[in-house]
Amino acid sequence: MDPQNTTLQFLNDAASHFPSAISLAAGQPTECFLDRLNLPALMGTFFRHQAGTAALGLEAKSICTSILRYGPTAGLIRGLISQQLAIDENIAADPETMLMTSGCQEALSLCLPALCTEPNDVLLVCNPTYAGAICAAQMNRIEVRSIATYPVDLAEGLKETLENIRRTGRRVRALYLIPTFDNPTGRVLTEIQRRQILALCVENGVVILEDNPYGMFQFEDRAVPPLAALDCHGCVIYLTTFSKTLAPALRVGAIALPKTLFGDRLACQSLYRRLIERKSCLTINTSQIGQAVVGGVLIEQECSLQNWVRPACNLYHANRDAMLEELNAAFSDRSPIHWNRPNGGFFLSVTLPFVFDVEAALGCARDFGVLAAPMNLFSLDESQNNKLRLSFSNGSSEMIRTGIRRLAQYIRSRLILSSCPGRAQCEAQETHCEARPCLAQNTLCQIKEATSC
Amino acid sequence: MDPQNTTLQFLNDAASHFPSAISLAAGQPTECFLDRLNLPALMGTFFRHQAGTAALGLEAKSICTSILRYGPTAGLIRGLISQQLAIDENIAADPETMLMTSGCQEALSLCLPALCTEPNDVLLVCNPTYAGAICAAQMNRIEVRSIATYPVDLAEGLKETLENIRRTGRRVRALYLIPTFDNPTGRVLTEIQRRQILALCVENGVVILEDNPYGMFQFEDRAVPPLAALDCHGCVIYLTTFSKTLAPALRVGAIALPKTLFGDRLACQSLYRRLIERKSCLTINTSQIGQAVVGGVLIEQECSLQNWVRPACNLYHANRDAMLEELNAAFSDRSPIHWNRPNGGFFLSVTLPFVFDVEAALGCARDFGVLAAPMNLFSLDESQNNKLRLSFSNGSSEMIRTGIRRLAQYIRSRLILSSCPGRAQCEAQETHCEARPCLAQNTLCQIKEATSC
Numbered sequence: 001m002d003p004q005n006t007t008l009q010f011l012n013d014a015a016s017h018f019p020s021a022i023s024l025a026a027g028q029p030t031e032c033f034l035d036r037l038n039l040p041a042l043m044g045t046f047f048r049h050q051a052g053t054a055a056l057g058l059e060a061k062s063i064c065t066s067i068l069r070y071g072p073t074a075g076l077i078r079g080l081i082s083q084q085l086a087i088d089e090n091i092a093a094d095p096e097t098m099l100m101t102s103g104c105q106e107a108l109s110l111c112l113p114a115l116c117t118e119p120n121d122v123l124l125v126c127n128p129t130y131a132g133a134i135c136a137a138q139m140n141r142i143e144v145r146s147i148a149t150y151p152v153d154l155a156e157g158l159k160e161t162l163e164n165i166r167r168t169g170r171r172v173r174a175l176y177l178i179p180t181f182d183n184p185t186g187r188v189l190t191e192i193q194r195r196q197i198l199a200l201c202v203e204n205g206v207v208i209l210e211d212n213p214y215g216m217f218q219f220e221d222r223a224v225p226p227l228a229a230l231d232c233h234g235c236v237i238y239l240t241t242f243s244k245t246l247a248p249a250l251r252v253g254a255i256a257l258p259k260t261l262f263g264d265r266l267a268c269q270s271l272y273r274r275l276i277e278r279k280s281c282l283t284i285n286t287s288q289i290g291q292a293v294v295g296g297v298l299i300e301q302e303c304s305l306q307n308w309v310r311p312a313c314n315l316y317h318a319n320r321d322a323m324l325e326e327l328n329a330a331f332s333d334r335s336p337i338h339w340n341r342p343n344g345g346f347f348l349s350v351t352l353p354f355v356f357d358v359e360a361a362l363g364c365a366r367d368f369g370v371l372a373a374p375m376n377l378f379s380l381d382e383s384q385n386n387k388l389r390l391s392f393s394n395g396s397s398e399m400i401r402t403g404i405r406r407l408a409q410y411i412r413s414r415l416i417l418s419s420c421p422g423r424a425q426c427e428a429q430e431t432h433c434e435a436r437p438c439l440a441q442n443t444l445c446q447i448k449e450a451t452s453c
Numbered sequence: 454m455d456p457q458n459t460t461l462q463f464l465n466d467a468a469s470h471f472p473s474a475i476s477l478a479a480g481q482p483t484e485c486f487l488d489r490l491n492l493p494a495l496m497g498t499f500f501r502h503q504a505g506t507a508a509l510g511l512e513a514k515s516i517c518t519s520i521l522r523y524g525p526t527a528g529l530i531r532g533l534i535s536q537q538l539a540i541d542e543n544i545a546a547d548p549e550t551m552l553m554t555s556g557c558q559e560a561l562s563l564c565l566p567a568l569c570t571e572p573n574d575v576l577l578v579c580n581p582t583y584a585g586a587i588c589a590a591q592m593n594r595i596e597v598r599s600i601a602t603y604p605v606d607l608a609e610g611l612k613e614t615l616e617n618i619r620r621t622g623r624r625v626r627a628l629y630l631i632p633t634f635d636n637p638t639g640r641v642l643t644e645i646q647r648r649q650i651l652a653l654c655v656e657n658g659v660v661i662l663e664d665n666p667y668g669m670f671q672f673e674d675r676a677v678p679p680l681a682a683l684d685c686h687g688c689v690i691y692l693t694t695f696s697k698t699l700a701p702a703l704r705v706g707a708i709a710l711p712k713t714l715f716g717d718r719l720a721c722q723s724l725y726r727r728l729i730e731r732k733s734c735l736t737i738n739t740s741q742i743g744q745a746v747v748g749g750v751l752i753e754q755e756c757s758l759q760n761w762v763r764p765a766c767n768l769y770h771a772n773r774d775a776m777l778e779e780l781n782a783a784f785s786d787r788s789p790i791h792w793n794r795p796n797g798g799f800f801l802s803v804t805l806p807f808v809f810d811v812e813a814a815l816g817c818a819r820d821f822g823v824l825a826a827p828m829n830l831f832s833l834d835e836s837q838n839n840k841l842r843l844s845f846s847n848g849s850s851e852m853i854r855t856g857i858r859r860l861a862q863y864i865r866s867r868l869i870l871s872s873c874p875g876r877a878q879c880e881a882q883e884t885h886c887e888a889r890p891c892l893a894q895n896t897l898c899q900i901k902e903a904t905s906c
Contacts, residue, residue, distance in 0.1 A: 016525070026523075034518045039742070040493050065487045068700035070479075072469070102555050102704070105737045113592075135734040139566075247521035249741040251555070281588040282735070284558045288702040289492070289742055 018365040022403035024390045025361070025373040027183060027346055029244045033311050037247055042296025043067060043289070046077075049299050071288045073276050075100025077295040081240065081254050083303035088216065090229040091238060093256035097272045099279060100286040104211060104241035104253040108136040109282065111237060111255060112174070114274040115207055116142045121173040122165055126154070128378035128387075130183045130211065133176045143170070146380045154189065155196035162204050174207045179227055181214035181345020184378045184389040188342065191224050202233045205262060210236050213244045214345040216309045219317040221343050234260035234268065242294050244346070245305050250290040316346065322397035323348065323390060323404055330408035337411060339390075346393035349375065354414050355385045368413075370406040471818040475856035477843045478814070478826040480636060480799055482697045486764050490700055495749025496520055496742070499530075502752050524741045526729050528553025530748040534693065534707050536756035541669065543682040544691055546709035550725045552732060553739040557664060557694035557706040561589040562735065564690060564708060565627070567727040568660055569595045574626040575618055579607070581831035581840075583636045583664065586629045596623070599833045607642065608649035615657050627660045632680055634667035634798020637831045637842040641795065644677050655686045658715060663689050666697045667798035669762045672770040674796050687713035687721065695747050697799070698758050703743040769799065775850035776801065776843060776857055783861035790864060792843075799846035802828065807867050808838045821866075823859040 015023040047066055078095035085091040101107040116123060116137075123137045127146035137144045145165060148157040158175075165172050177197070179189040189197070201208050210227045228238040241253035255275060261267040279285070301308050324341060327350075331337040336353040356374050365371040375387035390407075392400055468476040500519055531548035538544040554560040569576060569590075576590045580599035590597045598618060601610045611628070618625050630650070632642040642650070654661050663680045681691040694706035708728060714720040732738070754761050777794060780803075784790040789806040809827050818824040828840035843860075845853055 028523050031518050031522060034521045037521060039496075043492075065484050068487045068490060068702045069484060070481050070696075070701040102736045102740075106735065109735050132734065132737070135730075139731060139734045243523075248523040249521045251736065251738075251740040277588075278592060281585065281592045282559065282562050283555045283704065284585070285704075287555075287704040287740055287743060289746075290740060293742075 015371060018362075018369075018371055021365040021369045021371045022399055022406065023371045023394060024392075024400070024403050024407070025371040026394060027391050028248060029346075029393055030312050030315055030395075032315060034247055036308075037293060037297070039293055042300070043292040044296070045299050046292040046295035049295070050076075067288045067292045069288070071285050071291070073280050073285050074098070075254070075286055076288055076291045077298070078254070080295055080298040080303060082256075084298055084305060085238070085240065085256065087304045088306060089212070089226050091226060091256065092259075093228075093238065094259065097257040097259075097268065099255045099272070099275050100291060101253045101255060101279070102251045102283055102286050103243055103248075104213060104239050105132050105136065106283065106286075107239045107241075107253050107255045108133055108176075108209070108211075109139070110275050110278045111209055111239075112137050112142055113140040114271060114278055115209075116140070116173045118171065118173075120170045122170050124158075124161065124165075124172050124175045124206070125380070126177065126182070127380050128184050128375055128384045129176065130178060131378050133209075133211070134380065144380065145172075153193070155193055155200065158197060158200050162200065162206070166204075172204065172206050174209055175201060176209045176211065177227070178211045178214070180212055180224065181217065181342055181347070183214070183345075184347055184373065184375060185349045186340055186342030186345055186347040187349075188224060188344070191230070194224065194227055194230055198227060198230060198233075198235060202235050202262065206235075207261070208236045209239060211239045213241050216245055216305055217313045217316055217346070218344040219313065219320065228256070228258070231258060234258040234262050234264070245309050246294060246297060250293055252286060252290040252294045313344075316344075316393055318397050319392035319395075319400050320348070322400045323392045326401050326404035326408070330404065331411075336415075346391050348390050348392070350388050350390060352386050352388065352411065352414075354418055356388050357385065360414075361388075364407070364410045368406045368410040370403045370410065372407060468824060471815075471822075471824055474818040474822045474824045475852055475859065476824045476847060477845075477853070477856045477860070478824040479847060480844050481701060482799075482846055483765050483768055483848075485768060487700055489761075490746065490750070492742075492746055495753070496745040497749070498752050499745040499748035502748070503529075520741045520745045522741070524738050524744070526733050526738050527551070528707070528739055529741060529744045530751070531707070533748055533751040533756060535709075537751055537758060538691070538693065538709065540757045541759060542665070542679050542691075544679060544709065545712075546681075546691065547712065550710040550712075550721065552708045552725070552728050553744060554706045554708060554732070555704045555736055555739050556696055556701075557666060557692050558585050558589065559732075559736065559739075560692045560694075560706050560708045561586055561629075561662070561664075562592070563728050563731045564662055564692075565590050565595055566593040567724060567731055568662075569593070569626045571624065571626075573623045575623050577611075577614065577618075577625050577628045577659070578833070579630065579635070580833050581637050581828055581837045582629065583631060584831050586662075586664070587833065597833065598625075606646070608646055608653065611650060611653055615653065615659070619657075625657065625659050627662055628654060629662045629664065630680070631664045631667070633665055633677060634670065634795055634800070636667070636798075637800055637826065637828060638802045639793055639795030639798055639800040640802075641677060641797070644683075647677065647680055647683055651680060651683060651686075651688060655688050655715065659688075660714070661689045662692060664692045666694050669698055669758055670766045670769055670799070671797040672766065672773065681709070681711070684711060687711040687715050687717070698762050699747060699750060703746055705739060705743040705747045766797075769797075769846055771850050772845035772848070772853050773801070775853045776845045779854050779857035779861070783857065784864075789868075799844050801843050801845070803841050803843060805839050805841065805864065805867075807871055809841050810838065813867075814841075817860070817863045821859045821863040823856045823863065825860060 015026055078098040078100065082093045082095045082098060085093045101110065112123060122143045122145050125133055125144055125146050126149060134144050147154065147161045162172055179194060181188060208227055212226055215226060226238065228236040236258055238256040239253065240256065242250055257268055257272055261271060297308065327339055338351040340349050342348055357376060358374055361372055361374050373389040375384040375389055378384065468479055531551040531553065535546045535548045535551060538546045554563065565576060575596045575598050578586060578597055578599050579602060587597050600607065600614045615625055632647060634641060661680055665679055668679060681689040689711055691709040692706065695703055710721055710725055714724060750761065780792055791804040793802050795801055810829055811827055814825055814827050826842040828837040828842055831837065
C-alpha cells in the first residue's frame with residue numbers, strides 16, 4: 001500500500017511543508033467561489049423542501065434539529081442527485097439503487113470489495129491512474145493490474161490485457177476509469193473509444209466503475225457523453241462527487257448503479273444490498289449536514305450545476321491557457337519537454353527527459369519555489385518516472401505563470417546538470433543546451449549546485 | 454456479515470417503518486437540545502480561534518472558505534480534543550498520535566485491520582457487544598471470538614478465553630470493550646475489574662480498543678476511570694465520538710493512541726502511520742465542517758463537555774427512572790422478567806422467559822406499538838435470544854412510560870400464549886399467569902392471536 005498512500009498524503013499534506021512554494025501539485029478546486037456556499041441558508045432551503053412547506057419564517061432551531069440526527073443508510077438526497085445526473089450528464093439513475101457516500105473515495109472503498117469478492121478477482125486500471133483507486137483496492141487485498149496502453153490505443157490495450165489475464169486463470173471483475181479529463185493525465189476518451197471499451201467490457205462481464213469528478217469543467221468543444229449515458233447493458237456503475245463542483249469539505253458523493261448487471265436485475269439488487277451493508281459497517285451514514293448543503297444547492301439551481309460551475313470553469317480555462325502559453329514560451333519545439341492540451345478539467349501531463357520523483361519534487365519546491373506532482377505517484381510501474389502532473393485548478397493565472405517559469409528554471413537546471421560538460425557553458429541560452437535523459441537520481445545537493453550554475 | 458448488518462440497518466431504519474410505534478430500540482441521543490448547535494456561530498468561533506485573531510467582524514465569507522477545503526489527513530482539532538480528554542476523562546492523549554475520523558464507526562474500520570494484520574489474528578469481544586464492531590471486523594475478514602462471561606466474571610472469562618485461543622495457535626490481537634454503560638447491556642465494569650482486564654491484556658500483548666460513547670452520561674455515584682486513564686503500559690487505544698454528546702450528523706470521532714505500544718514507541722508510531730495511510734484510502738479526510746462545529750463547542754466550553762451534556766444527562770436520568778418504575782409496576786418480583794439498573798448511559802437489558810428475535814420485535818412494533826431491540830442482534834451465538842435492549846435516551850419520560858406499558862402487554866401476551874391452557878384463564882391477572890420459557894419461535898400470526906386473547 002505504501003506508494004499510493006504516499007501519493008495521497010503527498011497531495012494532501014506536501015503543500016503545507018512549503019508554504020511559500022507555488023503549488024501546481026494539488027488537485028483541489030479553486031477557493032475563489034466557495035463563499036457562495038452559505039451553509040445555513042442552503043440547509044434552510046433543503047429543509048423547507050424536505051418538509052414540503054414554504055414556511056420562510058422557519059427558525060434556525062428546527063432546521064438544525066432535523067438535520068443533526070442520524071439519517072437513513074442510503075442517504076437523503078438521492079432523488080435530487082438523480083435529477084441532476086439526468087440534466088447535466090444525460091444519465092438515468094434510479095434513486096432506489098443509489099447510495100450516498102462520504103466523498104467518492106468512500107464510494108471506491110465500498111464498491112471494490114463488494115465487486116471483487118473472489119480471491120482471483122482483479123481490478124483493472126489505466127496506468128497511470130488516480131492513486132486513491134489503487135490504494136482502496138490494495139487496502140482490501142484486491143489485485144490491481146493495468147491496461148497496456150503504450151504504444152497501442154486504450155481499447156486495443158484493454159482487449160490484449162483482458163486476454164492475457166484470462167489466460168492466467170484470473171477474472172477481471174471491474175475496470176476503474178476516469179474517461180473525461182483523467183486524473184492524472186487530463187486525457188479524454190473519444191466517443192468511439194468509449195463504445196469500444198463498453199463493448200469489450202460487456203463481452204467479458206467486466207463492470208466499469210466510471211469516476212467523473214471533472215466532467216462538468218469543459219472549456220471548449222462538445223462534451224463526450226459519460227460511459228453511463230452510453231451504457232444499455234448494465235455495465236457501468238457511476239460515481240459522482242461534489243468535492244470538485246461544490247466543496248471538498250462537504251465529503252458528499254454517490255454511487256449510482258445501473259438498472260441491471262448485464263441484464264440481471266436480481267444481481268444488481270444483491271450488489272446494492274451488499275453496498276448498503278458495507279456502508280453501515282464503514283461509516284454508518286453520510287453526514288446529513290453535508291447532504292443538506294448539497295441538497296440546498298441542487299434545489300436552488302433546479303438540479304443543474306451548469307450555471308454554478310461556470311465561474312470556476314472560466315477560471316480553470318484561463319489558467320490552462322496561461323499554463324500552456326508559459327510552457328510554449330519556455331520550451332521550443334525542439335525541446336525534449338512535451339505536454340498535452342486537455343480541453344477541460346484540472347490537469348495536464350508533462351514528459352521530461354529525466355526522472356522526476358518525490359525527492360526531486362521536494363527539492364524543486366524547496367529550491368525553485370514550485371511544487372509539481374511526480375507522475376510515478378500514480379503509476380503501478382516505472383513507466384511514468386519521466387513525467388509530472390500539473391494542476392491548473394488552483395490560484396490565479398498570474399500565479400500559474402510564475403509557477404511554470406520557476407518549473408522551467410528547475411527543468412533547465414536538471415538538463416544542464418545532465419548534459420553540460422562544464423560550468424561555463426551553462427551560462428549559454430537554455431535552448432542551446434542539448435539535453436540527454438538523466439536517468440541517475442540527482443541528489444538535492446547536486447540540484448542546488450546546478451541552480452547556482 | 455449478515456446478522457450484524459441487519460442490526461445496524463434495523464437500528465438505523467426500522468423505526469421509520471413503524472412511525473406510530475414508540476421506539477425504545479434506537480440508540481440515538483435525544484433531539485431536545487440539538488438547537489444549541491448554532492452551526493455558523495460555532496464555525497465562526499472555531500475559525501477565529503484558528504486564525505489566532507479576535508476579529509469579531511469577520512465575514513461569513515472567509516469563515517466558509519477556510520473550512521470548505523480539503524484538510525490534513527489526521528484532522529484539524531486534535532489539540533482541542535486532547536484537552537477535552539484530559540479534563541473530562543483524565544486521559545493524557547498526545548495530539549501527534551491522534552487521528553480524526555468520520556464517527557467512531559470509521560475509527561473501528563481503521564483500527565481493526567491496522568491491528569489484526571496476520572491471518573491468525575483474532576478480535577475478542579464481549580457477548581453481546583456493539584454490532585458495528587463485529588461487522589467492521591467481518592468486513593475485513595478478521596475472526597471475532599467472544600469472552601466466555603457466563604456464569605463467570607468478565608476478567609476470569611477473559612483469562613480462560615485467552616488460554617483457550619492460545620491453545621488453538623491463534624493470537625488475540627485486540628479486545629474491543631465498552632467498559633462504561635455498555636452498548637447493548639448498560640453494564641459498567643468496576644475499577645477492580647478494569648485493572649484485572651488491563652493486567653491480563655498487558656501480560657498477553659492484547660491491545661484494548663476502548664470505546665466510550667456514553668461515559669459522559671453518569672447519573673449517580675462516582676464515575677469509574679476509563680481504561681485509558683488507568684493504562685500505564687501502552688495497552689489501550691481510546692476511541693471517542695461526538696455523536697452522542699453533540700450530534701450524530703457531525704460524523705466526528707477520534708482515535709487516540711497511547712504513548713507506546715507495550716513500551717515500544719516505534720511500534721506505536723508505525724501503527725499511527727498505518728492508520729493515517731488507511732484513512733487516506735478510506736475517506737481521504739474528515740469533513741472540516743463537522744470538525745469546525747465540534748471545535749467551536751470545545752472552545753466555547755473551555756474544552757469540557759460536562760456542562761454541555763448536563764441537560765441531556767438529566768433527561769436520560771429521568772427517563773431511566775421512569776423506565777425502571779414502569780418495569781417494577783408491570784412485573785412483580787416473582788415474575789420471570791429481569792432487568793438491570795445502570796447508573797448512566799442510554800440502555801438497559803431485559804431478560805425474558807421466551808425468544809425475542811427480529812420477527813418478534815417487528816410484530817411487537819406493529820401490534821403493540823412499541824419497538825425494542827432483540828439482544829441477539831448484538832450476539833455471536835444464541836445465548837442472548839431471550840433478551841432485549843431498551844433505550845431510554847429518546848423521547849420523554851411519559852413516552853417511555855407508555856412504551857414500557859405497551860411492551861408489558863406484549864410480554865404478557867407472549868407469556869399467556871406459551872403457558873395458558875385455555876383462553877378463559879387469560880383474562881386473569883397477568884401475575885397469576887405462571888410463565889414458562891417459550892423456546893419455540895412464535896409466528897406473528899400466533900402473536901396476533903394472543904393479542905386478541
